Amino acid sequence: MALTIEIDHAKSRAKTGGGNPSPVVPQSVRGRIRRLKWAILILTLAVYYVVPFLRWDRGPNAPNQAVLLDFENGRFYAFFVEIWPQDLYLVTGLLVLASAILILTNAIGGRLWCGFACPQTVWTDLFLLVERLIEGDRRQRLKNIGARLTLRRAAQIGAKHAAWLFIAFATGGTLVFYFTDAPALVDALAHGEASVTALSWIGVFAGTTYGLAGFAREQVCTFMCPWPRLQGAIWDPEAFTVNYRDYRGEERRSAKKAAELRARGESSGDCVDCGLCVSVCPIGIDIREGPNFACINCGLCVDACDGVMTKLQRPRGLIDYESWNNIERGRRGEARVSRIVRPKTIALTATCLALAAALVVSFALRTSxxxxxxxxxxxxxxxxxxxxxxxxxxxxxxxxxxxxxxxxxxxxxxxxxxxxxxxxxxxxxxxxxxxxxxxxxxxxxxxxxxxxxxxxxxxxxxxxxxxxxxxxxxx
Structure with missing residues (x-):
């Protein structure tokens, strides 16, 4: 059968009073995937903010910062690893290895990197958390769009942007720490003695964080990032991506109507068309319309739908991590088949291992x-x-x-x-x-x-x- 992959996701967004699509305003959700995303967010942010302050003894005449990109002396230090300009082949090999791992991940679970560990996703989640704490959840934030500005509303806006700017400058400053001695720069910043160059780069990185995580958000994942466009070449129907089991959910009816039909012995789909899967989506798409390249595979719609199914005492998994081939098998009434281990994933795994082994050997055999x-x-x-x-x-x-x-x-x-x-x-x-x-x-x-x-x-x-x-x- 022909399969159409939807790219335009604006039609699923909430509407304002003027009839124009409003910005994507995701609703908070609870569940096992959301808890996993919080854990990854805490871990990645902790690594990002702490690593520049770790020390590593390399002997005399060498910096003791564990991770340092030293442009002045043409060195990159990462704990016991030291990369010189002449080791460009190692850097190239690492980039190729990272690309191979990303393709392998995509063959297994789609855009898992995008949904869980990408910096854009992590910082957007952090900014959204601040926004919810100050302005309220989705319903209240939608009401605020186009509403009259009051003193309370102005205070909320000011507090939100102040918190965003604090996070942005902390992020920009930390990124600069990776290029110079972190404690020394902290001391210089505290005493107002930081160089104009350092302050300029902190401002650039802070502005980028503030703009992308605070305002661009889903536009980055959908239009600015090249990864969605590559999905057309590497999309795998056997990968476990977020999908809607339409053979189980259709036809959609309200919970009350569905209960009446079932009481009379007639069939009814499990989907009650509550729209919660769309409300929690950080991209603003409706996964029920079929596979969408804009989907970052974050799984928040899975948590939202599972919560509704649990309340209605229906089986969970109406929206789930499932392969598209299994969706089609379900439509035909066939048993599902899990094919994580297949020639493609075996070949990609072997490629990753071979690249990693070659890099280790090359690094071990290099001379000073x-x-x-x-x-x-x-x-x-x-x-x-x-x-x-x-x-x-x-x-x-x-x-x-x-x-x-x-x-x-x-x-x-x-x-x-x-x-x-x-x-x-x-x-x-x-x-x-x-x-x-x-x-x-x-x-x-x-x-x-x-x-x-x-x-x-x-x-x-x-x-x-x-x-x-x-x-x-x-x-």
């Missing part, structure tokens, strides 16, 4: 130094009066550690005399901490020929050796 070799191009070689041939190279040694390193430089793969311009024969090269050293090197062959040459730099202290392959040219 790097070497590059550049062959002189003009001229490529010089023939000396005794018939030997000399090639010149520029060798650059990079020390990514926080302490000086000493290297000895040699060549392998050919019988040649190596000379380091400006250095004693057989001497070591000292590379400063978090710095580099550029060397001018010549190789002279008495019996010249075109061949590969391997430059090898070994740490005097016995660490890992660096090697780069180049070419000796006899022309």
């Amino acid at each position: 130094g790097a070497m590059s070799v550049q062959h002189d191009r003009d001229p490529l070689s010089v023939r000396l009066s005794d018939g030997s041939v000399r090639n010149a190279y520029t060798v650059k040694l990079l020390n990514k550690s926080m302490s000086p390193q000493r290297y000895t430089l040699g060549v392998e793969g050919l019988d040649a005399t190596m000379t380091i311009v400006g250095s004693e024969p057989g001497g070591s090269i000292t590379v400063p901490a978090d710095g580099s050293e550029t060397l001018r090197v010549t190789l002279t062959m008495v019996d010249p020929r075109d061949t590969d040459v391997i430059f090898v730099a070994k740490e005097v202290a016995g660490g890992a050796a660096l090697s780069v392959r180049d070419r000796f040219i006899d022309r």
